[in-house]
Structures are given as C-alpha cells and as structure tokens.
C-alpha cells in the first residue's frame with residue numbers, strides 16, 4: 286500500500302518494523318552481555334510493576350483472582366527469565382557436531398544466530414505471560430521483537446506499552462497499538478519469524494498471511510483437550526485436580542481439561558465428586574474474589590448457549606445456580622458447571638469450551654476412549670489418571686497431543702526444560718527454555734575443512750586416482 290494512504294497507527298507500525306529490519310541487517314548480532322542486560326531489564330520491569338499488572342488485568346477481565354495473575358503470569362515469567370539468563374552462555378556457544386570419517390580431521394559446528402525481527406501476536410487469556418514468554422526466547426536468541434497484544438485487554442496493553450517504551454529502545458522491543466486493522470497489518474509484515482497464540486480459526490488466517498512472505502510461524506492454538514479417567518484411578522483425587530484445572534482463570538486456559546471420559550460405572554460418582562470439589566474451592570457466591578470473571582458479555586452469552594444447548598439435549602447440569610442469575614451476569618461469574626451425559630451431538634462437544642463447564646462422557650472399553658480422541662483434531666493437551674501402567678502406556682502410544690500430564694492437569698506446561706506447543710490443529714512448533722532459544726535462532730551448520738584431508742579433491746580429469754577414492758567411499762558407505 287502507498288505509505289501516504291496509511292492511517293497513523295499503520296504507518297507507525299511499518300516504520301517501527303523497517304527500523305528493526307535495518308538494524309538487524311546492518312549491525313553485528315548482540316553479544317551475551319547485551320542479551321543478558323535486555324533480559325534483566327525485562328525482569329526488573331516485571332518485578333517492579335507486578336501490582337500494576339495484577340490490577341490492569343483484573344480490570345480488563347472485570348475481575349481476575351490476584352494469585353492467578355501472580356502465579357500463572359508474573360512468577361512464571363520471572364522464573365523463565367532467570368533460567369534463560371543463567372543458561373544463555375551455554376545455549377549461545379557453537380555446538381560440536383560429529384564429523385564423518387571420510388572428512389576427518391575436519392570439524393563441524395552448529396552456530397546459533399539471531400533470525401532478525403520476530404513478531405508476536407498474543408491472546409487475552411493470560412495476556413502478560415503470552416506476550417512476554419515468546420519474547421524472552423526471541424531476545425535471548427538475539428532478535429529484535431515486536432508484540433501485538435489483544436484488543437480485549439486494553440488496560441493491560443496500554444500499561445505494557447508504556448513500561449516497555451520507557452525501558453527499551455524502539456528498535457529493541459516494541460509493543461504496538463491494538464487499534465482496528467493493526468492485527469491484520471501486523472500479520473502481513475515480512476517478519477523473520479512470527480509467533481501467534483490464539484484460536485485455531487485465526488491461526489489459519491495468520492498462517493496464510495505469513496506464507497505469502499515465507500515467514501516461518503510458531504502457532505500456539507487451542508482446541509479440546511481430553512481427560513481419560515482409567516478404571517484404576519483414585520476418583521476423588523482426580524476429581525479435585527480436574528476441578529481446579531478447569532476453574533483456574535474460570536476455564537479460560539488453553540490447556541484446561543476440556544472434557545472427561547470416564548468408565549461407564551463410575552461416571553455419575555465422578556461427576557458428583559467434581560461438583561463437590563468445585564463448590565469446596567470456589568463456593569456458590571458469585572462475588573467470591575478467588576473466582577475469575579469471563580472476559581466479555583459476548584463470551585458469557587456463548588457459554589450460556591453451550592449450557593442451554595446441552596440441557597435441551599438431555600444432559601444433566603450440576604451447577605450451584607444458573608448463568609441467568611443477575612449477580613452472575615453483572616459480574617460475569619459463570620457458575621461452575623458439570624455436564625453429565627454429554628454427547629457428540631451437543632455444541633459443547635463440537636467447539637473448544639474455554640469456560641467453566643466440564644462435560645463428562647462415559648466409555649465402556651479403553652479403545653473406545655482412544656478412538657473418540659483419535660477421531661477428532663489432535664489436542665493441545667491430554668490428561669490421564671490411573672495407576673495401571675499398561676493402560677497408561679497404551680493411551681500414550683496410541684494418541685498424539687501437544688503435551689501430557691499423567692495424574693494431574695496443566696503441570697507439563699510448567700516444566701521449564703520441556704517444549705510447549707501443539708500438534709496439527711492445536712499448533713505448530715514450540716518454545717520455552719532452550720526450545721524457545723532454538724526456535725528463534727538459525728542453527729547454522731558450518732564445516733571447517735582440514736588441509737590434511739585430500740579425499741574431497743575430486744577434480745577432473747577423472748582417472749585412476751578418483752577411481753581409488755570412489756572405491757574407498759564405496760567401502761565406507
């Protein structure tokens with residue numbers, strides 16, 4: 286588009302991007318000290334402004350339990366930065382790679398290099414964690430970074446923008462605006478790598494825009510993450526762990542357990558136990574400050590629609606009161622709801638729930654549960670509860686998911702040395718810890734030829750000498 290025809294936010298976006306590209310191509314890559322200093326500045330900024338982030342996010346949600354912001358967002362990021370600063374020298378060092386015999390005594394090295402300019406598009410549900418966690422890996426790898434936060438968390442986005450602008454040069458790390466049109470324009474910029482976290486629907490649009498520039502993407506998407514309760518499971522303990530994971534952030538968690546498959550004879554007992562644990566944790570008062578609000582009236586209405594649709598198709602809803610309760614509606618505190626007897630005809634089993642409703646479905650044979658999962662999109666997370674190791678290993682071997690926690694939910698995500706990412710419709714690529722550093726680096730293979738080796742001197746005219754080398758190579762192959 287002609288520059289003069291662009292609105293001020295779009296031309297500012299373009300200018301910021303091109304300044305970064307120019308710097309990434311024109312200056313040497315940042316050394317260890319510069320990268321560490323950038324990460325430390327980010328850490329200091331987070332530590333000094335934790336209370337402001339907690340307040341801004343809560344006000345964007347209507348209400349967000351403070352501890353959910355500190356544990357799942359600020360502390361998560363502080364830990365990730367500390368780990369990255371500590372490990373960075375090791376990650377940046379050239380990696381020794383074995384050299385095949387015919388090239389001896391030459392050397393191979395894999396050299397990590399910054400890709401250049403990395404773009405990050407973030408969702409609203411953990412707005413701080415999901416804007417900055419990919420940025421930590423990208424900065425560590427020596428890149429310049431642009432981030433577009435979600436328009437559904439405007440107070441948070443304004444705060445982050447102000448703080449980052451006061452701490453980083455605009456060519457190091459920049460937070461864009463969230464005005465109309467920015468998201469689409471951002472996805473069209475020819476980044477050296479683009480990270481998108483959000484819905485599978487928008488992920489497709491972003492991947493298409495990136496493909497036009499041959500920009501590689503990391504897509505952190507959503508979907509329906511199943512839980513399998515094995516007949517060998519401790520039902521009460523499983524119910525408690527699942528209830529907590531479902532209600533954290535009021536179910537607005539990408540790796541929340543979406544639905545549960547339970548052996549038929551245990552279905553009703555399990556559903557009752559989950560309901561009891563939900564009540565014990567969050568009570569029935571909508572004003573409970575531990576319980577987080579749904580992000581918008583539109584999302585609240587969508588969840589209400591899912592509950593009504595399930596009830597109209599004969600599911601039994603276990604809930605403390607109804608979503609139509611005016612206090613709940615005003616505060617957007619959707620009642621924790623167990624949906625007993627969910628079936629695949631119900632809308633709740635056809636889309637990602639992303640709210641505090643837990644469908645419980647019965648299965649008869651283990652293979653029935655596995656086949657159900659495999660008949661749907663590859664999930665972002667899968668959870669299995671039980672003590673029967675043969676059953677567990679069969680589920681692990683026969684299902685493909687972004688990540689798995691055995692005998693709990695969510696915790697694989699907190700493993701700093703494990704990659705986080707989906708598979709198929711739940712995502713592409715992964716980051717966190719060294720996995721993030723590697724994702725945002727070009728791992729460049731370099732071969733250092735040895736003057737002592739003449740086996741690669743294959744110059745014509747071909748004759749007896751080359752025939753001898755060929756014979757030797759044939760013997761080695």
Ligand code: NAD
Nearest residue numbers: 407408409434435468469472483484487505506507508539
């Ligand atoms: P969303 O897809 O609606 O929006 C995500 C981001 O994309 C926002 O910043 C939005 O402005 C931007 N966007 C919207 N349209 C765009 C376009 N045409 N081009 C470029 N960008 C565009 O998702 P959401 O509602 O913010 O988040 C919820 C979804 O995110 C859920 O599906 C959840 O499972 C998923 N999620 C996944 C992870 C993960 O790590 N895999 C983490 C959190 C959330």
